[in-house]
Amino acid sequence: MNATRPRVVIVGAGFGGLAAAQALRKAPVDVTLIDKRNHHLFQPLLYQVATAALSPADIAAPIRAILAKNLNTRVLLDRVEGVDAAAKEVRLGSGASVPYDWLILATGARHSYFGRDDWAEHAPGIKTIDDATAVRRKVLLALERAETETDHERRKALLTFVVIGGGPTGVEMAGAIAELARKSVSRDFRSITPHCSRVILVEGGQRLLATFPETLSAKAKRAIEKLGVEVHLGGRVTSVGADHVQVGDEIIPAFTAIWAAGVQASPAASWLGVETDRVGKVQVAPDLRVEGHDGIFAIGDTACCPGPNGRPLPGVAPVAKQQGKHVAATIIAALKGRRAPGAFRYRDYGNLATIGRRAAVIDFGKVRMSGFPAWVLWSVAHIWFLVGFRSRIVVGLSWVWNYLTFARSARLITGEIR
């Protein structure tokens, strides 16, 4: 490293932060990538860890290993506590400070309970590996307890799974739980049969997958109902407890609830004291600069960036990746005295969601696909985008194996029981 080269600090090694680091690989800058975890996580497949189809290491790779060949980049495992914009320094949890000339905030989002944080305990969301293994534990323990429960009502509640939120994550979770609870485990348990379990998907709006065209929403609903999932549309969750979920006035006895309803941006905005939208995302200029802070960018789920139709861009991996590249290009242009690339424009290659092990919906704009061909395409796309060659092989193999056998290979309950 050369102390006189411009210093770029990237906070967060999600899709956006990694893409920026990769795009700066050959630039004459010193890059520091800071993350509070040591691994990059392929979040789109996290629900498969939560439902025991994949192992954590299949969808997560050490950030250092991914960037081993980026010789201008160092990786720090640390928690960012704040930004001193006047001194141009990032303050770390360990007490150290990291100076920057350019700062890229790619800190992502957590789930939001719309002010009802007390629901978090009973209806965990899925954003990290630890979240996913906790949900896996919860689902598998419910099945184990149902096996020995003699009280009929308690048994029913143990076998009732409520997924809250009808976006892609909720639809994917509900489909995967239905398969796990109704098919995969049926031959291993002596007293649970496929008819015993209920999987309920609650969505506040009038259709599933609201960001997709209506025809695909309808197809997704039919496909997921075929898997045995009960879909509640227009259902407003009014209470979540250890043993129930209340939707409107109806109390559903259930020991397992999963939250897939809302997201909230990381506290990056508060580090800068800048304006945010309703969910805490930083308002950015068209070129992704944070207004009023020269040299600071926000990307991915950290940024509120309007799309071509005026609505904010969705919080998906392709947006974050393209924004990471865009910011890197902006920095490189500035260093070389070239014309800046200007406003960020999202190239939308399509929108995918999967429903169980046989169906998916894909919206390419003009072309729309659904059913089994869409599922095959979804599988290929996800394996392709998985970081790390070994992960691709292992995940591909796990899927083929699970598909052929209905087995769930990662059905581990870790941690002590009671």
Next chain:
Amino acid sequence: MNATRPRVVIVGAGFGGLAAAQALRKAPVDVTLIDKRNHHLFQPLLYQVATAALSPADIAAPIRAILAKNLNTRVLLDRVEGVDAAAKEVRLGSGASVPYDWLILATGARHSYFGRDDWAEHAPGIKTIDDATAVRRKVLLALERAETETDHERRKALLTFVVIGGGPTGVEMAGAIAELARKSVSRDFRSITPHCSRVILVEGGQRLLATFPETLSAKAKRAIEKLGVEVHLGGRVTSVGADHVQVGDEIIPAFTAIWAAGVQASPAASWLGVETDRVGKVQVAPDLRVEGHDGIFAIGDTACCPGPNGRPLPGVAPVAKQQGKHVAATIIAALKGRRAPGAFRYRDYGNLATIGRRAAVIDFGKVRMSGFPAWVLWSVAHIWFLVGFRSRIVVGLSWVWNYLTFARSARLITGEIR
């Protein structure tokens, strides 16, 4: 299930308990297998999870899935609290009781700190998946912290790894850590070079692998020293703290210590109030019955069973498996009014230990092997004995991949940092 059939209760789904359940598969009995975890664990490879080469799910399989085809068997996830030998019932943590006609105790062992339980916090042992992921976290975090540590002495202590105990587990752990710290990670870190780290293996006796012939012990010592491990023989650990291990009078500054020194049997003996040996194993009759308790057997690490040379049999998987089968045969003979198989005789097919990714030692009694051919044989044997077809493929693939690339695919730090 038929209520009038004899009831066999097996406690523990390790190698012994599973072998007994499998051998009773077609017997006219109702089998209940109770374990406090939902998975069977292939313990001989646990050190590879602790050193990030394999994922937990690669070496663990749900007990229910393994026994899905055993139609006379039910599996309970519960903690056994005690045995009421008069009423012939096993008492569970959930409050329920399970009646038995025959009881097989296969509850295994934990590590023992020889009365210094305060060392457990600083020098964890490796017996469960949770143990292994905790050690993995500890080792990987030490490397991460060393990368940013500026104080020379602290940095040296972060990069010093002390393994206590020179049996197979200790030798395997030390070799694997040496590879991880000296080779696998060197290209990913910017300030750690192979020479920075020290791996120290402390053994109280005068040679490593005391159960092997002396020539193989010497070969193992040479092989592990070639990997860069410093071997301290005749070293007595006198203190273990957060930042040091003391061996005799010498204080070794080290933030990571791992315990592979002693085992202690499960509390099964106390459930029955029977005599034990020094480490808590139940004294059994030659046919593995617990003396004074008709119909109760103890096997594997739960039992103290003398071998042909008068010394107790070692706590290894083949002993447990053969004992499980023997007890099942004894029960079947009793039910059918046939002559009992009598005293248990251990058939010793050999003794294996591996040293890093290129060497192993094998003792077949007359034939002894070491070096690379022994390592290949060790690999084949371990993949062969892995339960579950998918695990075999994935582990085989991971090993080939790790071998070719020196990569460690499961290098995840889970849980929150600081």
